[in-house]
Amino acid sequence: MIETPAQNxxxxxxxGMTRRTALKALGATLGAAAFAQAIAPLTExxxxxxIDEYLQKHYKEMSPVDMAMVIARLQTETKExxxxxxxxxxxxxxxxxxxxxxxxxxxxxxxxxxxxxxHIENNHDRPSGNSYIRVLEMQKGSLDLAKGRVNYDHAVPDxxxxxxxxxxxxxxxxxxxxxxxxxxxxxxxxxxxxxxYNWCIGCRYCEAACPYHARRFNWTKPQVPAAEINPDQGYLxxxxxxxxxxxxxxxxxxRSRQGKLPACLEACPTGARVFGxxxxxxxxxxxxxxxxxxxxxxxxxxxQPSFFYFFDE
Amino acid sequence: xxxxxxxxxxxxxxxxxxxxxxxxxxxxxxSAWFYAWMILLTSLALVGLHAWAVQVRDGLVVTGMxxxxxxxxxxxxxxxxxxxxxxxxxxxxxAYLYHDHxxxxxxxxxxxxxxxxxxxxxxxxxxxxxxxERFWHLIxxxxxxxxxxxxxxxxxxxxxxxxxxxxxxxxxxxxxxFLGRKPSPRWYLPFVYLSxxxxxxxxxxxxxxxxxxxxxxxxxxxxxxxxxxxTAFIAGPALIVVLLFVLRRLGGVPIGPxxxxxxxxxxxxxxxxxxLMVASELFTELYSGGSHTASGHYLFFGLDGAHALVPWxxxxxxxxxxxxxxxxxxxxxxxxxxxxVACALAFAGIWIEKGMGLIVPAFIPSTLHEIVxxxxxxxxxxxxxxxxxxxxxxxxxxxxxxLPILRQPHGEETAATSDCVVTEQPKARATHA
Numbered sequence: 113m114i115e116t117p118a119q120n121x122x123x124x125x126x127x128g129m130t131r132r133t134a135l136k137a138l139g140a141t142l143g144a145a146a147f148a149q150a151i152a153p154l155t156e157x158x159x160x161x162x163i164d165e166y167l168q169k170h171y172k173e174m175s176p177v178d179m180a181m182v183i184a185r186l187q188t189e190t191k192e193x194x195x196x197x198x199x200x201x202x203x204x205x206x207x208x209x210x211x212x213x214x215x216x217x218x219x220x221x222x223x224x225x226x227x228x229x230x231h232i233e234n235n236h237d238r239p240s241g242n243s244y245i246r247v248l249e250m251q252k253g254s255l256d257l258a259k260g261r262v263n264y265d266h267a268v269p270d271x272x273x274x275x276x277x278x279x280x281x282x283x284x285x286x287x288x289x290x291x292x293x294x295x296x297x298x299x300x301x302x303x304x305x306x307x308x309y310n311w312c313i314g315c316r317y318c319e320a321a322c323p324y325h326a327r328r329f330n331w332t333k334p335q336v337p338a339a340e341i342n343p344d345q346g347y348l349x350x351x352x353x354x355x356x357x358x359x360x361x362x363x364x365x366x367r368s369r370q371g372k373l374p375a376c377l378e379a380c381p382t383g384a385r386v387f388g389x390x391x392x393x394x395x396x397x398x399x400x401x402x403x404x405x406x407x408x409x410x411x412x413x414x415x416q417p418s419f420f421y422f423f424d425e
Numbered sequence: 426x427x428x429x430x431x432x433x434x435x436x437x438x439x440x441x442x443x444x445x446x447x448x449x450x451x452x453x454x455x456s457a458w459f460y461a462w463m464i465l466l467t468s469l470a471l472v473g474l475h476a477w478a479v480q481v482r483d484g485l486v487v488t489g490m491x492x493x494x495x496x497x498x499x500x501x502x503x504x505x506x507x508x509x510x511x512x513x514x515x516x517x518x519x520a521y522l523y524h525d526h527x528x529x530x531x532x533x534x535x536x537x538x539x540x541x542x543x544x545x546x547x548x549x550x551x552x553x554x555x556x557x558e559r560f561w562h563l564i565x566x567x568x569x570x571x572x573x574x575x576x577x578x579x580x581x582x583x584x585x586x587x588x589x590x591x592x593x594x595x596x597x598x599x600x601x602x603f604l605g606r607k608p609s610p611r612w613y614l615p616f617v618y619l620s621x622x623x624x625x626x627x628x629x630x631x632x633x634x635x636x637x638x639x640x641x642x643x644x645x646x647x648x649x650x651x652x653x654x655x656t657a658f659i660a661g662p663a664l665i666v667v668l669l670f671v672l673r674r675l676g677g678v679p680i681g682p683x684x685x686x687x688x689x690x691x692x693x694x695x696x697x698x699x700x701l702m703v704a705s706e707l708f709t710e711l712y713s714g715g716s717h718t719a720s721g722h723y724l725f726f727g728l729d730g731a732h733a734l735v736p737w738x739x740x741x742x743x744x745x746x747x748x749x750x751x752x753x754x755x756x757x758x759x760x761x762x763x764x765x766v767a768c769a770l771a772f773a774g775i776w777i778e779k780g781m782g783l784i785v786p787a788f789i790p791s792t793l794h795e796i797v798x799x800x801x802x803x804x805x806x807x808x809x810x811x812x813x814x815x816x817x818x819x820x821x822x823x824x825x826x827x828l829p830i831l832r833q834p835h836g837e838e839t840a841a842t843s844d845c846v847v848t849e850q851p852k853a854r855a856t857h858a
Binding site: 136139143146147149150151152153154156157161166170246248256257258260262278287290291292293294295296311312313314315316317319320321322323324325327328329330331332333354355356357410413414415 | 453460464467468471472474475478479481482483484485486490491492493495496550553554555556557558559560562563568569570571574575576577578581634637638639640641716719787788790791792793794795
């Protein structure tokens with residue numbers, strides 16, 4: 113009886129055995145070579161991936177020292193890649209502040225300057241013309257989005273229409289935040305929903321979950337000519353984004369957390385936009401909420417936006 | 426006492442090494458046809474791997490996806506594969522719950538299919554990620570695992586758990602067979618029962634991934650999870666029936682007519698239930714109307730001149746109806762060729778319905794009702810072909826390892842082992858000896 117089957121595999125036929133082994137070895141070598149060839153593009157990509165970046169901790173787990181080092185690294189990398197000296201700040205929420213935004217649909221003329229200002233302020237990819245704001249041309253007498261059009265191409269305003277810019281609604285119950293498997297996106301104390309670009313794995317579940325088409329994915333490395341780069345940057349907002357991660361409107365937190373207004377508001381020629389602190393009873397946004405009949409978009413999905421729309425009487 | 430225990434452990438150490446060595450040998454040795462098949466699959470897998478490497482370097486811009494349709498062919502296939510993996514367990518239910526001993530051997534085939542399908546589904550998730558190298562952010566403890574809030578974290582748990590369960594059950598049963606010993610129920614039966622519930626959980630959780638999103642009306646239906654389960658129990662058994670025919674042709678385990686009959690009965694019923702569910706979804710969409718039914722309209726009839734998915738979904742419905750009719754005719758089911766055609770139709774129909782027919786239309790129109798269509802790019806097709814080839818590679822290797830062991834007689838003492846060593850090699854060589 114043969115005790116151990118595996119130890120006596122080929123009782124005879126030595127020549128066939130060696131030929132077979134030689135063929136197998138040849139096959140394995142060719143296979144390994146083909147494998148190396150197949151994954152070659154990966155090595156070109158990893159040239160740009162540093163160990164520090166790879167092992168970087170989650171935003172909330174970084175100490176001030178960690179953060180300073182990360183920011184220094186990012187600024188140096190930007191300098192090396194583009195030749196531009198940028199300043200990246202880690203702007204934190206201010207106590208006693210919760211931001212709210214309101215938009216007067218009676219006044220908006222659909223000129224899309226807000227979308228353009230967003231594009232420039234936030235260092236968006238130039239070839240795709242990306243922006244966090246989409247302006248819908250809506251039919252008068254209806255709030256049905258299905259009757260709206262984004263790609264209108266004529267002199268504005270059309271008297272038969274009204275215009276409705278849509279951007280991140282900074283929901284109090286944001287579906288994008290709960291679905292994220294790695295907590296790469298969260299709601300800050302001042303109500304702004306942010307993304308840690310160095311933590312996001314790029315699964316795009318948040319993009320599927322958002323009812324407002326407010327999130328954008330970096331399908332490729334964003335291209336911004338050096339001369340057009342906005343050097344005033346926030347770590348959680350408009351710094352140059354990496355490829356393969358999500359991004360979104362942050363109410364320009366690098367501006368708003370320093371007491372400035374969002375770029376889209378400053379660009380608006382009609383004064384349709386009102387921005388401010390919802391916790392401050394004297395703020396203009398509170399006046400709007402108290403004196404205008406405001407509504408929120410898609411109230412039925414239960415997201416509780418901090419972005420309000422209204423019409424003048 | 427500890428001496429005997431450690432001696433037993435040492436014995437297992439050497440015999441398990443022999444088991445693994447035999448597995449490697451079986452997996453790399455075979456006829457010219459076997460080598461041709463493996464080379465074909467390897468080449469396809471490498472084409473896919475290369476396409477993926479290009480995608481990682483250049484970004485997902487090389488796919489057909491956009492901010493409007495942000496999931497496409499990859500997630501479609503992922504969803505289908507989870508179903509296939511759950512469907513593999515259909516072999517287990519009759520075998521163990523109803524003590525059907527003829528099915529026992531074949532459960533291993535079903536579980537190996539489940540293993541291959543889970544591996545494929547995990548591959549499809551990885552290729553969909555924008556930053557695959559950051560997968561460690563998902564590992565509890567060192568990353569930040571958003572459990573229990575994100576359904577995706579539930580999916581990570583149940584899919585990996587299911588993979589481990591099936592690997593354990595198959596591995597244990599095959600090892601015991603290799604030793605020529607009767608498997609101890611203590612070491613596998615609890616896991617078998619667990620895997621039945623687990624199979625249902627993987628597909629339920631995957632359905633919740635979509636049905637929990639209030640902003641996507643097409644997915645936001647309670648029918649999604651039951652529908653997923655029913656379609657899983659079409660695709661899984663249909664594939665196993667075909668697989669059994671192929672194995673019989675290749676001289677694998679002798680298979681009686683009964684297991685095939687059990688599977689045919691399952692597919693016959695689940696095909697009809699699925700058609701009922703599709704019809705009731707369609708009715709609800711069409712009769713009520715309103716803008717939240719726009720995706721359904723787009724899928725079945727087109728919307729504002731955009732109708733890229735209409736041919737897909739109607740061919741899926743057509744395949745479903747034709748295969749259901751075929752399964753209802755005893756004359757068709759009795760003939761392997763026609764039964765294979767019916768199974769292939771059912772399988773392809775479900776692949777479309779659950780993939781391109783379910784994932785993509787939820788994004789069209791977008792949440793702001795813009796209509797941007799999607800069609801997969803060449804890179805996406807290449808990556809998909811590569812993953813399918815890799816999955817078939819895993820399945821082939823697994824079956825190649827399992828079948829010679831399954832051919833060994835049941836639960837007798839080691840006397841029989843020398844005999845089966847000879848039979849597992851090609852006959853010509855044995856006679857040379």
